[in-house]
Amino acid sequence: MRRMNNLVTFFTAIFSFFFGGFLAIILIDVEPCKVNVFPSKVDQTHEIFLFHLVISAPNNFERRKAIRETWATLGKTVFQPYFPEDRIYLPAYDDENFLMPESLKEQENRMVFLADWAESLRNSIGIKRHFRIKHLFAVGTKDLPYNIQSQIESEESTYFDMLILPDLKDSYHNLTTKLLRSLEKVTQKYSFSYLLKVDDDTFVKTEHLVNELVSYDRKLTRKAKDFEGQQPTPELYWGYFNGKANIKTKGVWKERHFNLCGKYIPYALGGGYVLSRFLVEYIVKNSHLLTTYTSEDVSVGAWLAPLRNVYRRHDPRFDTEYMPRKCKEYHIVLHKRTSEHMRDIHEGKLCTFETKNEELTRRPAEHLYNWNNVADKCCDNIVAK
Template sequence: MRRLNNLVTLFSAMFAFFFGCFLTNTLVNIDKTPTKHSMPGSAHHNGEYFLLILIYSAPSYFERRETIRETWLKLSNPIRHNKYPEEFIYLPQYDARGFLQMEDVKDQINRLSHFKDWLSHEDENDANNRRVINSKYLFVIGTKGLSNTLLQEINKEQQSNNDLLLLHDVYDSYSNLTNKVLRSVEAVMNQLSFDYILKADDDTYVKLDYLINELLSYDRKLIRNFEQYKNSPIPQLYWGFFNGRAQIKTRGQWREPNFYLCDRYLPYALGGGYIFSRGIAQFIESNSRQLSTYVSEDISFGTWISALRNIYRRHDVRFDTGYMPRKCRDYHLVLHKRTKEQMYDLFEKNFCTFEATNEQMVKRPMEYFYDWSKTADKCCDTIS
C-alpha cells in the first residue's frame, strides 16, 4: 500500500511539473504574441480612444484648467457638424525615391478655400448629425518638489475631476518642459490605447468639434486607401503650424547651448497646439532615453522625428499657435495665448474680442503657407 501511495505521489508530482511547464510556455508565448499596441506604422490602431488630449498645465493654474473644462472640452461630444468631405482631404504619396510628398502651396491654399466655403454652408444644428467620438482629456502636471499645501490642492482637484496626469518624478518648470513631454508620452503609451494625441497648452483654445470632425475624415480616408502604401510605411500625421526658418537662440530663456545640428532649427510645429498619431508617440516612447532634450519642447519634438521618412507634416494656417496671436480669423481652429475671458467669448462664438481698438498698432506674426520645395530661409514667404 505504501508503494502504491508513493507511485501515486510520484505520478502526481510529474503531472504537476509537466503541466506547469506547459502552462508557463503557453503564457510566455501569449505574452510574445504581437498586438496592435506594439505594431508601429499600422494604418489604424483602433484604440479605445480616437483622440487623447494632453493639456500641459502648471501646478498652480487651477483656474485655467477649470476654464478649459467649462469651455472647449465640452465641444467633443456629440459632434453636431456634417461630416467633413473626404475629397477635401490630402493624402501624401511617396515619390520614386521613397520620400513622402508634402502639400505644395497651391494645395494648401485650395484646402483653406474649401474649408471656408464648407464652413459658410455648414449647419451645426442639424439634429441628424450628432456623432459621439470616443476621446479622453488629461491635464499633465509635474509634482516633484511641490509643497505639501499645493500637493493637497492638486489631489483634491484630482478627486473631484479625475482628469490629471500626475508625473511624480518630474519638476514642473518651463526649463523642464521637454522632459515633461517625454515622460507624459511614456506614461500614456503604457496606460492608454488611442489613435491620435492633441498636445495643447493651458492657455490654448481648441475648436474641438471641428478639429475632431476633420481628423476623423482624414483617418477614414487613410484607412480606405491603405493598400496604396503596401510597399511603404504608413504616413504618420504631424499636424500644426510649422516653422522651418527659425535661427538658433543664443540668449534669454530660449537659449539652446547644445543645438549644433544646423544654423537653424529643423522644421517643427509651434508648441501652442499640434496633433500627432500613435506611431509617432510609439517611436518617442521607445527611444525616450536616447533623445536629446532641448530647451524648447516643440523644437525638440520636430528634431526627434526629423529623420523618419513616413512623417506627414501637415502645415495648417488654421493653427494659431505661436508665442503671440496672429490677426484673428474666424477659420482658426487652435488658438494660443487666450485668457479666461477670451476663452468664454470663443465658446460663445465671439471670435475676435481679444483684438484691441488700436489693432493697427500691434505688430502680429505673419500667417504663411509652407513651401516644402524651398530652402529654410525661403520656406515661409508665401503670405496668407
Template sequence: MRRLNNLVTIFVAIAAFFFGSIITKILILVEKCPAQHSKHHVATHADIFLLVLVLSSPRNIEQRNTIRDTWLRLSHQHLYHSNFPEDLVYLPNYGPNGHLEMELVEHQAKSLKDYINWKKNMRNFISPKSGRRIKVKHMFAIGTMQLGSTIQDDLVKEQGKHNDLLLLQQHYDTYYNLTEKILQTLNVLTQNFTFSYLMKVDDDTYVKVDTLINELVSYDIKLLRKKQEYGTNPLPQLYWGYFNGRATIKLHGQWKEHNYYLSKNYLPYALGGGYVLSRKLCEYISNSSKFLSLYASEDVSIGTWLAPLRYVYRRHDPRFDTSFLPRKCKSYHLVLHKRSTEMMAQIFKGKLCSGNGHSSILEYYYDWTTTADKCCDSLVP
C-alpha cells in the first residue's frame, strides 16, 4: 500500500509539472501577441489595401466628425473602383548604380497634363469597374496620456459610436510631439494590421480619396504585373507627396533642431499635410524605431529616415497641396491641407475649394537631378 501511495504521489507530481509547463507556455504566447496584449485597443485586420491614418488632437471631435461625414464617405470598404489608365501610370527603373531613377521634371509635367485631360474626358463617361475588390480602413490616432477624466470619457463614447480611434495611452498629445506620435502609431499599425499602403493626413486635411484610390489601384496593379522586370532588385516602394528639399534647418524658435547635423538643409521630405507610404516603408521605420533620431518635425523625420534607401520611389506630385499654408486652389488638387470644417463641407458639395489660398506660394515640379538649392525652381504654369 505504501508503494502504491508513492507511485500515486510521483504520478501526480509529474502531471502537475507538465500541466504547469503547458500553462506557462500559453501565458508567454499571450504576452508576446500584440493583438491580444496591446495597450492601444486594436484588433488584427487583414487584406486592407489603403489604411488612412489621421493624426488628430484629443479635443478635435468636430474635425473628426466632419471628415467622417465628408471625404471618408468616398472610401467605403469593399468597393470596386474603376481603373486609372495604366498607360498614364509611371513606374521607375533602376539605374546602373542600383538605385531607382527618379522622375524627371519633363515627365512630372506630362503626368499632370495627362491627368487633367483624362479627368476632363471622364466627366461624362462612366468607366467600367476594375473587378478588384478594395478594402479601405481609417483610424484617428490620439494620445491619451495625462488627459482629464472628462475628455477621456468623451473619447470612450466616441470610440463606442465609431470604433475608429487609435488611442495611444503612452503618448502625451501635443503639437510639438508629433514625431514621437507618428513613430508610436506606425509601430502599432504594422503590428496589428495587414495593409498595402498607408496614407497619413492631419485632421485639417481634405482628400479626394476616391480619385486617389483609383490611381493607386492602377499603380499597384501595374507594379505587380511588371514585377519580373525588376529581376533581383526589390520592388519600388512608394513615398508619394509634395516634396521639399531646400528647407533650411531651424536654428531658433519653436521648431528649433537640437540634433540635425546631416547638412545645412533638411533632406528631401514630403510635406506633412498628407503623404502615402508603402507598407514595407512603414515596416522599415517601425523595425528601426529604437535606433532612429527624432527630429522636431514629423514630416522631416520621415524623409530623413527613408533617405538612405535605394528602392524608394519618391513621387513628387503638385496635386498634393500639403504645405503649412495652402496654395491657390486648383481643380486638380487631390489633397488639400489647412481646411476648416466649413471648407471641407463645401468641397464635398462640389465647390472647387473654400478660401483663396496664397497665390504667392508657387507650385513647382521637383528636379531630382540638381542640388537642393535648385530643386524647386521648375514652376508649374
C-alpha cells in the first residue's frame, strides 16, 4: 500500500512539473500589453505607396479640418491618364560614378510639356487606379494646456490620424527635432515607398503628384538592373530647391550652429518635398549623429548633401516659397494657403489668394536650377511666362 502511495506521489509530481512548464511557456510567449495614451485604430497593414507627413501646430484645428475635407480625401483613386514615362527623367551615372543632373534645356522642355499636360487633363478620360496613401498630422503635446490636449485627444479618437509626440514641446525651435521624431515613428510602424513632408498650410494636388510618381517608380524599377555594383540606385529628393539662401542671423529663424559655408547648402523648401524610403531610413538611422539646425528643410539638405546617389529633382510646380508665387494651373504643391484657400482650390478656384492690387505685389519668380554651375549662380534662370 505504501509502495502504491509512493508511485501515485511520484507520477503526480512528474505531471505537475511538466504541466507547470507548459503553462510557463504559454505565459512567456504572450506579448505584454502595450499602453497607448491615445489609442488608435490606424490600419496596421503596410505597403503604402505615398505617406503624407503633415507637420502641424497643436492648436491648428481648423487647418487640419480643412485638409481632411479637401486634399487628404483625394489621390487614393487616380482617374487621370497614365503619365507618359518617356517624359520622366531618370538620371544616369557619368564615367566617374556621379549622378548626372538635369540640364537647363531638359528642365525647360519638361516645363513646357507639364504646362500643356496640366491643361489637357481638364477634358481627358482617365483610367481608374487605386493606390494606398496615408496621412498623419504630427504634433508635440508636452506642456500643453489641458483644453488643447483634450481637443487633440478628441481629434485622434474621431479621425485616427494624429501622430502624437508626448515628450516634445511644440515650438519652432524644436521643429527639426519634431521632424526627426516623426520620421522615426513613421518608419517603425509603416512600410511605404515615398514620403511627402508638408506643413499644415500646404495644399497638395495629390492625384497629379501620385500619377507622376507612379510612372517614375515604374521606370526606375524596370531600369534597376542598370544600377549595379559601383552605381547604387538613385534615391528621389523632389521639391523646389534653393542653393543661394542667406543664413538667418535674427529672429526665431536664427542659426547658431550652421558654420559649414557662407550660405545654406542646397535644399528643397520646407512647404513640401518628397523623399524616397531609403533616404528617410538613412536620416532615421543616423539621427544620433546629425546636427539639428533651426530650419528643418535646411537640415534635410545638409544631411543628404554627402550622398552621391541622391536625385535632387527641382520642380517649379512646388509653389513653396515664403509667399505664394504667381498663380499657375500646373502647380501641384501650394504652400501658404489658408483653410479658405484650400477649400477654394478643392472647388477649382485656384487663384483666390491673389489680391485686388496684384500688380503691386512683388511675388517670387519661378526659377529653374542650374546644377552645373556654382551654388550662387543656381537660380538665375527664370521660368518662361
